[in-house]
Amino acid sequence: MPKQTTFKQEPVTLLGEEQKAGNNAPDFTVLANDLSEKTLADYEGKVKLISVVPSLDTGVCSEQTRRFNEEAASLDNVSVLTISMDLPFAQKRWCGANGIENVETLSDHRSADFGEKYGVLIEELRLLARSIFVVDENNKITYVEYVSEVSDHPDYDAVLEHLKSK
Template sequence: MTSVTFKEKPMTLEGNSVKTGQQAPSFTVLAPDLSEKTFQPESGTKTLISVVPSVDTSVCDQQTRKLNEAVDQLGDAEIWTVSADLPFAQRRWCAAADLESAHIYSDHRDLDFGTKYGLVMKEMRLLARAVFVVDAQGTVTYSEVVPEVSSHPDYDKALDALKQA
């Protein structure tokens, strides 16, 4: 089991941790318009899954902007940003950030993603910060669960992994 801290306080992660080399689990989340969106790992498209505790915080805001812009420039991949924020908060953030076309999804309703990827911080009912790269065949080719949730992930490694997927 991966361990993380939030502002140096240990957090209990619930769910099944996902490791590099294994098949990515499918999951269902909500889009900002409250429609269900299901991730199908064998979609034929390589995908970067960016996980943030809340888009309303500075590190999460920076992570979401940076990775959305980088993946958009690649052109041959998609990005899913997942948080436990309410869909209404995500929609407001996307409008304020001028990222209305961002693929940002809420795991608030039933924590399907967080449980399947082992990222639910029990003490806060938020998701731990992480990045996953899933290749076109649905295999996880890169995974990083950031040890200190208030820190940034390794953007360069994640984007290099996406380019190679």
């Protein structure tokens, strides 16, 4: 993770362990839109593109999720997951209002389990820092991007190139 992560140009503290390509992906528990628990095992045998956003109801997060929703149609054997601290009900409403059908939104609001295990929980805000993780079929992390300024976009081209090279 960057030595200094900022939110609106102000330094913030990220809790949890920094993840790097080559690490085994830590298991996590998050909530689906129907309040069922989801873990890494639910996506066994697939590549996982994990797009982490602070809140779907903000401009950059909305654009990021829409972009990956569009790209998901051309990705074979890839589960595209967007994880945020939004409540599952809000995620479901947002997806319905925005025609999101190729991305699964998951909520870390209950325990921040994902945020702590992937080093993206912003201590001061209890939001997740914008980041991207690609986890292969064997649950090895193959790509990581911690966006140094939380309100900036990730490098879409780099992650998509990485996925298409697999």
